[in-house]
Amino acid sequence: xxxxxxxxxxxxxxxxxxxxxxxxxxxxxxxxxxxxxxxxxxxxxxxxxxxxxxxxxxxxxxxxxxxxxxxxxxxxxxxxxxxxxxxxxxxxxxxxxxxxxxxxxxxxxxxxxxxxxxxxxxxxxxxxxxxxxxxxxxxxxxxxxxxxxxxxxxxxxxxxxxxxxxxxxxxxxxxxxxxxxxxxxxxxxxxxxxxxxxxxxxxxxxxxxxxxxxxxxxxxxxxxxxxxxxxxxxxxxxxxxxxxxxxxxxxxxxxxxxxxxxxxxxxxxxxxxxxxxxxxxxxxxxxxxxxxxxxxxxxxxxxxxxxxxxxxxxxxx
Numbered sequence: 001x002x003x004x005x006x007x008x009x010x011x012x013x014x015x016x017x018x019x020x021x022x023x024x025x026x027x028x029x030x031x032x033x034x035x036x037x038x039x040x041x042x043x044x045x046x047x048x049x050x051x052x053x054x055x056x057x058x059x060x061x062x063x064x065x066x067x068x069x070x071x072x073x074x075x076x077x078x079x080x081x082x083x084x085x086x087x088x089x090x091x092x093x094x095x096x097x098x099x100x101x102x103x104x105x106x107x108x109x110x111x112x113x114x115x116x117x118x119x120x121x122x123x124x125x126x127x128x129x130x131x132x133x134x135x136x137x138x139x140x141x142x143x144x145x146x147x148x149x150x151x152x153x154x155x156x157x158x159x160x161x162x163x164x165x166x167x168x169x170x171x172x173x174x175x176x177x178x179x180x181x182x183x184x185x186x187x188x189x190x191x192x193x194x195x196x197x198x199x200x201x202x203x204x205x206x207x208x209x210x211x212x213x214x215x216x217x218x219x220x221x222x223x224x225x226x227x228x229x230x231x232x233x234x235x236x237x238x239x240x241x242x243x244x245x246x247x248x249x250x251x252x253x254x255x256x257x258x259x260x261x262x263x264x265x266x267x268x269x270x271x272x273x274x275x276x277x278x279x280x281x282x283x284x285x286x287x288x289x290x291x292x293x294x295x296x297x298x299x300x301x302x303x304x305x306x307x308x309x310x311x312x313x314x315x316x317x
Contacts, residue, residue, distance in 0.1 A: 014180065015119035016129035022112050022142035026105040027087035029112040032142050033103065034059040034090065040141035041134070049076055049096060049259070050298075067092055098124020101131065114138065126235065129178055172302050173313045175262050176201075179237035183258065185251060186242040188268040189277035193217065195311035196240075197224050204233055232258065240264045240307065245286075248293050256297045263294050264302045280304040 022029050032040070041057040048055045053071040060066045060081070067079040076096070083091035083102075090103040101118045116135060120127040182196055184205040196203050202218040207228075216233075217226040236258040241251050242265075255263050267286075270276040282290070282303050294301035 013120050014127050014129060015117065016132050016178070017115075017117050018132040018135050019113055019115040020135050020139050021108060021110045022114060022139055024111050024142045025087075026107055026112045029105050029114055029138075029142060030087045030090070033105075033114065033138060034061050036141065040137050042137050049078070093121075094124075094127070097126050097128045099127035099129070111142075126180070133174055133178060172264075172305060173310050175238070175264075175300070175302065176307070176310045177314045179262075181233055181236045182238045182240055183232060183236045183254070183260070184240045185247070187240070188242055188266065188275075188279070189308075191277070191308045192240070192242075192266075194224075195308040199311040199314040201311075202233075204229065204236070234258075236260045238262045238264050240266070242266050242268055245290065248290060252294060252297050252299055255299045260299065262300045262302055264307060265290060266307060267303065278306045278308065280306050 022032075024032070037059050038056045048057075048069055050069065050071070053073070055069040055071050055076075058068045058070050060068070061084075063081060063084040065081045065084070066077050067081070069076040069078060078096050079092040079094050079099075079101070081090065081092045082100075083089055087105055089105065092101050094100065098121050099118055100121050101116065103117075104115045106113045106115070114135065116131045118127065118129050118131050176199070179201060181202045181204070184193060184196075184203055187193060193203050193205065197217050197219055200219060202216060204214060204216050207213050207215040207226075212230075214229050214231065215226050216229050217224055219225075232254075236255075237260055239251055239255040239258065239260045239262070241247070241263060243251065248263075248265075252263060254260075266280055267282050268275060268277065268279050269281045270279040271281045273281070280303055287301075287303055290303070291301040
Protein backbone atom coordinates (compact mmCIF):
# COMPACT_ATOMS: atom_id res chain seq x y z
CA UNK A 1 0.00 0.00 0.00
CA UNK A 2 1.31 3.45 -0.89
CA UNK A 3 -0.29 6.61 0.42
CA UNK A 4 0.44 10.32 0.38
CA UNK A 5 -0.02 11.80 3.81
CA UNK A 6 -1.75 9.91 6.58
CA UNK A 7 -1.65 9.22 10.28
CA UNK A 8 1.53 10.54 11.81
CA UNK A 9 2.61 12.25 8.59
CA UNK A 10 1.94 15.89 7.66
CA UNK A 11 -0.58 16.22 4.80
CA UNK A 12 1.03 16.22 1.38
CA UNK A 13 4.33 14.69 2.45
CA UNK A 14 5.35 11.84 0.11
CA UNK A 15 5.27 8.55 1.94
CA UNK A 16 4.89 4.83 1.40
CA UNK A 17 3.52 2.19 3.76
CA UNK A 18 3.59 -1.57 3.41
CA UNK A 19 3.16 -4.61 5.59
CA UNK A 20 3.61 -8.35 5.15
CA UNK A 21 3.11 -11.46 7.26
CA UNK A 22 6.04 -13.85 7.60
CA UNK A 23 5.79 -17.30 9.15
CA UNK A 24 8.71 -16.89 11.57
CA UNK A 25 9.30 -15.24 14.95
CA UNK A 26 10.03 -11.50 15.26
CA UNK A 27 13.67 -12.23 16.12
CA UNK A 28 14.05 -14.44 13.06
CA UNK A 29 12.24 -11.93 10.81
CA UNK A 30 14.54 -9.15 12.00
CA UNK A 31 17.60 -11.30 11.33
CA UNK A 32 16.37 -12.17 7.84
CA UNK A 33 15.52 -8.55 7.03
CA UNK A 34 18.96 -7.29 8.04
CA UNK A 35 21.73 -9.89 8.14
CA UNK A 36 20.39 -11.88 5.17
CA UNK A 37 19.24 -9.05 2.90
CA UNK A 38 21.73 -10.06 0.20
CA UNK A 39 20.11 -13.50 0.03
CA UNK A 40 16.54 -12.39 -0.69
CA UNK A 41 17.05 -9.07 -2.52
CA UNK A 42 16.21 -9.82 -6.15
CA UNK A 43 18.85 -8.68 -8.66
CA UNK A 44 17.70 -6.72 -11.67
CA UNK A 45 18.26 -3.48 -13.58
CA UNK A 46 15.70 -1.46 -11.56
CA UNK A 47 16.49 -2.84 -8.11
CA UNK A 48 19.77 -1.04 -7.39
CA UNK A 49 21.06 2.50 -7.69
CA UNK A 50 23.90 1.26 -9.92
CA UNK A 51 22.82 -2.13 -11.28
CA UNK A 52 25.51 -2.11 -13.98
CA UNK A 53 28.22 -2.80 -11.38
CA UNK A 54 26.74 -6.16 -10.28
CA UNK A 55 25.98 -5.08 -6.72
CA UNK A 56 24.70 -6.91 -3.68
CA UNK A 57 22.93 -5.45 -0.65
CA UNK A 58 24.40 -5.43 2.85
CA UNK A 59 23.32 -4.14 6.25
CA UNK A 60 25.90 -3.48 8.96
CA UNK A 61 24.05 -5.08 11.86
CA UNK A 62 24.62 -2.61 14.70
CA UNK A 63 23.44 0.77 15.97
CA UNK A 64 24.86 3.41 13.64
CA UNK A 65 25.52 0.80 10.95
CA UNK A 66 25.14 1.46 7.26
CA UNK A 67 22.91 0.09 4.50
CA UNK A 68 25.08 -0.50 1.44
CA UNK A 69 25.20 -1.48 -2.17
CA UNK A 70 28.44 -3.43 -2.44
CA UNK A 71 30.25 -3.61 -5.79
CA UNK A 72 33.26 -5.65 -6.87
CA UNK A 73 35.27 -2.43 -6.81
CA UNK A 74 33.64 -0.40 -4.04
CA UNK A 75 30.41 0.45 -2.28
CA UNK A 76 27.60 3.01 -2.10
CA UNK A 77 26.24 4.06 1.28
CA UNK A 78 22.46 4.16 0.92
CA UNK A 79 21.48 4.90 4.51
CA UNK A 80 22.59 5.02 8.14
CA UNK A 81 20.82 3.10 10.90
CA UNK A 82 19.31 5.34 13.58
CA UNK A 83 17.34 2.76 15.61
CA UNK A 84 18.49 -0.83 16.16
CA UNK A 85 16.29 -3.00 18.39
CA UNK A 86 16.60 -6.64 17.25
CA UNK A 87 13.25 -8.37 16.98
CA UNK A 88 11.36 -5.12 17.61
CA UNK A 89 12.15 -2.23 15.29
CA UNK A 90 14.66 -0.72 12.90
CA UNK A 91 14.98 2.79 11.47
CA UNK A 92 17.40 4.24 8.99
CA UNK A 93 18.06 7.65 7.47
CA UNK A 94 18.60 7.87 3.72
CA UNK A 95 21.93 9.14 2.38
CA UNK A 96 21.25 8.89 -1.38
CA UNK A 97 17.90 10.59 -0.83
CA UNK A 98 16.08 12.45 1.94
CA UNK A 99 13.92 9.61 3.22
CA UNK A 100 13.43 8.06 6.62
CA UNK A 101 12.41 4.40 6.88
CA UNK A 102 10.87 2.86 10.01
CA UNK A 103 10.35 -0.91 10.25
CA UNK A 104 8.55 -2.75 13.06
CA UNK A 105 8.34 -6.47 13.80
CA UNK A 106 5.17 -7.43 15.71
CA UNK A 107 4.23 -10.95 16.77
CA UNK A 108 1.08 -12.22 15.06
CA UNK A 109 -0.88 -15.50 14.91
CA UNK A 110 0.90 -16.34 11.65
CA UNK A 111 4.34 -15.43 12.99
CA UNK A 112 5.32 -11.78 12.52
CA UNK A 113 3.81 -8.71 10.91
CA UNK A 114 6.54 -6.61 9.32
CA UNK A 115 5.40 -3.01 8.84
CA UNK A 116 7.32 -0.37 6.90
CA UNK A 117 6.83 3.37 6.75
CA UNK A 118 9.06 5.28 4.33
CA UNK A 119 8.66 9.04 4.04
CA UNK A 120 10.30 12.33 3.09
CA UNK A 121 12.07 14.00 6.01
CA UNK A 122 11.21 17.55 7.03
CA UNK A 123 14.60 18.77 5.79
CA UNK A 124 14.45 16.95 2.45
CA UNK A 125 13.15 17.38 -1.07
CA UNK A 126 13.24 13.88 -2.61
CA UNK A 127 12.53 10.36 -1.45
CA UNK A 128 12.71 7.10 -3.40
CA UNK A 129 9.64 5.21 -2.13
CA UNK A 130 10.46 1.68 -3.25
CA UNK A 131 9.72 -0.58 -0.27
CA UNK A 132 6.13 -1.57 -1.18
CA UNK A 133 7.51 -3.06 -4.40
CA UNK A 134 10.19 -5.22 -2.79
CA UNK A 135 9.12 -6.25 0.71
CA UNK A 136 7.25 -9.25 -0.71
CA UNK A 137 10.60 -10.87 -1.50
CA UNK A 138 11.21 -11.26 2.24
CA UNK A 139 8.09 -13.40 2.57
CA UNK A 140 9.38 -16.10 0.23
CA UNK A 141 12.74 -16.15 1.98
CA UNK A 142 11.16 -16.53 5.42
CA UNK A 143 8.78 -19.20 4.12
CA UNK A 144 11.84 -21.23 3.19
CA UNK A 145 13.36 -20.28 6.59
CA UNK A 146 16.82 -20.99 5.26
CA UNK A 147 19.81 -20.73 7.51
CA UNK A 148 22.53 -18.23 6.55
CA UNK A 149 24.85 -21.00 5.37
CA UNK A 150 22.22 -22.63 3.18
CA UNK A 151 22.34 -22.34 -0.57
CA UNK A 152 20.77 -19.06 -1.67
CA UNK A 153 17.63 -19.13 -3.80
CA UNK A 154 17.83 -18.60 -7.51
CA UNK A 155 16.26 -15.23 -8.30
CA UNK A 156 15.70 -14.43 -11.97
CA UNK A 157 16.94 -11.11 -13.23
CA UNK A 158 14.12 -8.87 -14.41
CA UNK A 159 13.10 -9.65 -17.95
CA UNK A 160 10.64 -7.99 -20.30
CA UNK A 161 7.12 -9.33 -19.85
CA UNK A 162 5.68 -9.18 -23.35
CA UNK A 163 2.13 -9.50 -22.07
CA UNK A 164 2.38 -6.37 -19.96
CA UNK A 165 5.31 -4.53 -21.48
CA UNK A 166 7.02 -4.05 -18.14
CA UNK A 167 9.30 -5.55 -15.56
CA UNK A 168 8.84 -8.98 -14.08
CA UNK A 169 8.99 -7.47 -10.57
CA UNK A 170 6.91 -4.32 -11.00
CA UNK A 171 3.98 -3.90 -13.34
CA UNK A 172 3.66 -0.67 -15.35
CA UNK A 173 0.97 0.78 -13.08
CA UNK A 174 3.22 0.20 -10.06
CA UNK A 175 6.15 1.84 -11.87
CA UNK A 176 4.00 4.90 -12.52
CA UNK A 177 2.41 4.87 -9.07
CA UNK A 178 5.77 5.05 -7.30
CA UNK A 179 7.24 7.67 -9.64
CA UNK A 180 7.40 11.39 -8.94
CA UNK A 181 9.09 12.92 -11.98
CA UNK A 182 8.71 12.16 -15.70
CA UNK A 183 10.65 13.67 -18.60
CA UNK A 184 8.55 13.70 -21.78
CA UNK A 185 9.86 13.52 -25.34
CA UNK A 186 6.88 14.17 -27.59
CA UNK A 187 3.45 12.61 -27.16
CA UNK A 188 0.67 11.53 -29.53
CA UNK A 189 -2.06 13.36 -27.61
CA UNK A 190 -2.39 16.10 -24.99
CA UNK A 191 -4.04 13.41 -22.89
CA UNK A 192 -0.55 12.12 -22.02
CA UNK A 193 0.82 15.15 -20.13
CA UNK A 194 -2.58 15.99 -18.67
CA UNK A 195 -3.09 12.47 -17.33
CA UNK A 196 0.38 12.33 -15.79
CA UNK A 197 0.00 15.67 -14.02
CA UNK A 198 -3.49 14.66 -12.93
CA UNK A 199 -1.97 11.55 -11.33
CA UNK A 200 0.30 13.79 -9.26
CA UNK A 201 3.52 13.59 -11.27
CA UNK A 202 5.81 16.47 -12.18
CA UNK A 203 6.52 16.49 -15.92
CA UNK A 204 9.42 18.17 -17.70
CA UNK A 205 9.14 18.75 -21.45
CA UNK A 206 10.39 20.83 -24.36
CA UNK A 207 7.73 23.44 -25.00
CA UNK A 208 9.32 25.32 -27.90
CA UNK A 209 11.53 24.91 -30.96
CA UNK A 210 14.84 25.25 -29.11
CA UNK A 211 16.38 22.48 -26.97
CA UNK A 212 16.49 24.84 -23.98
CA UNK A 213 12.77 25.68 -24.20
CA UNK A 214 12.12 23.51 -21.16
CA UNK A 215 9.14 23.64 -18.84
CA UNK A 216 7.86 21.85 -15.76
CA UNK A 217 4.17 21.30 -15.06
CA UNK A 218 2.91 20.09 -11.69
CA UNK A 219 -0.20 20.11 -9.55
CA UNK A 220 -0.28 22.87 -6.93
CA UNK A 221 -3.35 22.97 -4.68
CA UNK A 222 -5.25 20.93 -7.25
CA UNK A 223 -4.38 23.19 -10.19
CA UNK A 224 -1.80 22.72 -12.95
CA UNK A 225 1.07 25.21 -12.82
CA UNK A 226 3.76 25.49 -15.49
CA UNK A 227 7.08 27.29 -15.24
CA UNK A 228 10.09 27.60 -17.47
CA UNK A 229 13.26 25.94 -16.19
CA UNK A 230 16.91 26.19 -17.12
CA UNK A 231 17.50 22.48 -17.65
CA UNK A 232 16.36 18.94 -17.03
CA UNK A 233 15.86 17.85 -13.41
CA UNK A 234 18.74 16.33 -11.47
CA UNK A 235 16.74 13.12 -11.22
CA UNK A 236 13.80 11.61 -13.09
CA UNK A 237 12.01 8.34 -12.40
CA UNK A 238 10.71 7.79 -15.94
CA UNK A 239 11.70 9.00 -19.40
CA UNK A 240 8.67 8.82 -21.70
CA UNK A 241 9.25 8.71 -25.45
CA UNK A 242 7.08 8.94 -28.54
CA UNK A 243 10.11 8.98 -30.81
CA UNK A 244 11.60 6.70 -33.53
CA UNK A 245 14.00 3.93 -32.55
CA UNK A 246 16.90 5.96 -33.98
CA UNK A 247 16.50 8.28 -30.98
CA UNK A 248 16.68 5.47 -28.42
CA UNK A 249 20.44 5.61 -27.76
CA UNK A 250 20.19 9.32 -26.92
CA UNK A 251 17.11 8.81 -24.75
CA UNK A 252 18.66 5.86 -22.93
CA UNK A 253 21.78 7.88 -22.21
CA UNK A 254 19.56 10.61 -20.81
CA UNK A 255 17.66 8.07 -18.69
CA UNK A 256 20.92 6.70 -17.34
CA UNK A 257 22.24 10.20 -16.58
CA UNK A 258 19.05 11.18 -14.75
CA UNK A 259 18.96 7.96 -12.75
CA UNK A 260 15.65 6.94 -14.31
CA UNK A 261 14.62 3.34 -13.78
CA UNK A 262 12.32 3.16 -16.80
CA UNK A 263 12.09 4.19 -20.44
CA UNK A 264 8.39 4.20 -21.31
CA UNK A 265 7.97 4.11 -25.09
CA UNK A 266 4.70 4.59 -26.95
CA UNK A 267 4.54 3.70 -30.61
CA UNK A 268 1.31 5.58 -31.34
CA UNK A 269 0.30 2.79 -33.72
CA UNK A 270 -2.52 0.28 -33.68
CA UNK A 271 -2.17 -3.39 -34.64
CA UNK A 272 -2.59 -2.52 -38.33
CA UNK A 273 0.33 -0.10 -38.13
CA UNK A 274 -1.92 2.94 -38.46
CA UNK A 275 -1.58 6.05 -36.31
CA UNK A 276 -3.60 5.92 -33.12
CA UNK A 277 -3.08 8.40 -30.24
CA UNK A 278 -3.70 5.57 -27.78
CA UNK A 279 -1.81 2.98 -29.81
CA UNK A 280 0.92 0.94 -28.17
CA UNK A 281 1.50 -1.76 -30.76
CA UNK A 282 5.00 -3.12 -31.35
CA UNK A 283 5.87 -6.37 -33.04
CA UNK A 284 7.62 -8.92 -30.86
CA UNK A 285 10.88 -8.25 -32.70
CA UNK A 286 10.54 -4.49 -32.20
CA UNK A 287 9.79 -4.91 -28.50
CA UNK A 288 12.74 -7.27 -28.04
CA UNK A 289 15.10 -4.90 -29.87
CA UNK A 290 14.11 -1.91 -27.74
CA UNK A 291 14.16 -3.91 -24.51
CA UNK A 292 17.64 -5.22 -25.28
CA UNK A 293 18.94 -1.70 -25.85
CA UNK A 294 17.39 -0.54 -22.57
CA UNK A 295 18.66 -3.45 -20.51
CA UNK A 296 22.20 -2.91 -21.79
CA UNK A 297 22.31 0.35 -19.81
CA UNK A 298 20.36 -0.95 -16.80
CA UNK A 299 17.03 0.69 -17.67
CA UNK A 300 13.69 -1.09 -17.69
CA UNK A 301 11.58 -0.88 -20.86
CA UNK A 302 7.80 -0.44 -20.95
CA UNK A 303 5.69 -0.18 -24.09
CA UNK A 304 2.20 -0.97 -22.80
CA UNK A 305 -0.38 -0.19 -21.58
CA UNK A 306 -1.22 3.29 -22.85
CA UNK A 307 0.30 5.54 -20.20
CA UNK A 308 -2.97 7.49 -19.92
CA UNK A 309 -4.72 4.28 -18.83
CA UNK A 310 -1.98 3.57 -16.31
CA UNK A 311 -2.31 7.11 -14.93
CA UNK A 312 -6.06 6.61 -14.59
CA UNK A 313 -5.42 3.43 -12.61
CA UNK A 314 -3.05 5.35 -10.33
CA UNK A 315 -5.67 8.04 -9.71
CA UNK A 316 -8.27 5.39 -8.99
CA UNK A 317 -6.29 3.83 -6.12
